[in-house]
């Protein structure tokens with residue numbers, strides 16, 4: 001599969017650590033593979049990014065994926081403010097982490113974020129809907145290179161945030177060995 005054709009912004013945030021090396025291939029979407037999410041990961045509703053049982057969480061709502069691009073909507077809540085009436089930058093980075101993570105898991109393997117880079121392009125008001133999307137730029141061994149962006153008000157609205165990330169494939173034990181409860 002080639003890198004998805006998306007309406008790219010003029011300059012990305014990607015540093016050399018989040019840019020795939022030459023020749024890194026983008027595999028076909030395979031999942032998410034339900035066999036990867038049984039046991040402790042099954043139906044996890046406590047996720048701060050998307051879980052329905054996380055009271056102040058972002059509650060990202062996936063709206064679909066096609067051609068290697070995963071899409072979601074996120075409505076900024078009062079609990080997500082930094083400056084009065086505006087989304088906290090760390091919360092927006094969390095939304096991008098979640099999106100890039102989804103795009104990574106759609107490759108059919110288990111991934112965690114190793115590095116996340118974010119550009120904040122304009123303030124996002126409480127109550128606004130951010131239209132998010134993310135895609136994979138390449139996979140090199142255990143490392144997957146993801147990108148994404150968020151636009152205000154509509155899928156083709158003004159860009160507010162964009163991100164590039166390096167995700168690292170991990171075994172199932174990653175999610176159990178350090179747990180304290």
Ligand SMILES: CCCCC/C=C\C/C=C\C/C=C\C/C=C\CCCC(=O)SCCNC(=O)CCNC(=O)[C@H](O)C(C)(C)COP(=O)(O)OP(=O)(O)OC[C@H]1O[C@@H](n2cnc3c(N)ncnc32)[C@H](O)[C@@H]1OP(=O)(O)O
Pocket residue numbers: 017032037041044049097098099100101102105111112113114115141142143166168170
């Ligand atoms: C994660 C949520 C799971 C939920 C599952 C539930 C349902 C699943 C369904 C759908 C999925 C939906 C959404 C996805 C969910 C959420 C997205 C949010 C994801 C997160 O929010 S997740 C939490 C934050 N995340 C961590 O908690 C990681 C802590 N960390 C570590 O656990 C280790 O650090 C690790 C494993 C990253 C690596 O450790 P390691 O020992 O396995 O491997 P090693 O160090 O050798 O790195 C291997 C190669 O990656 C390169 N590399 C590593 N780190 C780098 C960096 N920072 N910059 C540049 N390169 C880096 C090395 O340079 C080497 O490259 P090379 O092979 O070329 O030398």
